[in-house]
Amino acid sequence: MIIIEPRVRQLLVEDALNTFPDECCGFLFGREEHDGTRLVVDILVVDNSKEGDKTRRFEISPQDYMAAEAHALDHDWTLLGIYHSHPKHPAIPSETDRLAAQPYFSYVIVSVMDKDTIELRSWLLNDERQFEEEQILDYIYS
Known part of the structure; x- marks a missing residue:
């Protein structure tokens, strides 16, 4: 299960909308x-x-991976995964997504069909290197 703070969810959606019709991408941090x-x-x-x-594929540079690792260390967070968008496609990983995926990481996909139709789903690789959906829970303030 994964919980995405509301502020972070909004940032994910904003990045996907601002990058549309291209795919956006970035890293997820927390614990x-x-x-x-x-x-x-x-x-x-x-x-x-x-x-x-860039409308159907994304790539993250090695320098950005290193910056993400440093960002996690600087904030005492764990690098939990990667997000990207699927412009005009469902939030379901492609075969390209599966082949590039790494174990442990959560892969959040933001589907942007239009400005009013946005869906977030998260995925994890199983032991057979196939994606299984990871339930996204609502954030509860305590």
Whole structure:
């Protein structure tokens, strides 16, 4: 399970809308609880470094990966995963997404069909290197 703070959810949606019709991308930061629940408290927006058509693919540069690791260390957070958008496509990982995915990471996909139709879904690789949906829970203020 993954919990995305409302402020962070808004940042994800804003990045996807601002980048539309291209794919946006970035990193998810937070902590993992003892029960395995992940709490996402921040993101790091990065440029889609894919050469050519960015409407159907994204790429994150090695320098941005290193910056994300440093960002996590600087804030005493865990790098929990990656997010990206699917402009005019459902929030379901593609085969390209699966082949590039790493174990442990959560992969949040923001589907943007139009300005009013936005969906967030999260995915994890299983032991057979297939994606399984990770339930997104509502954030509860305590």
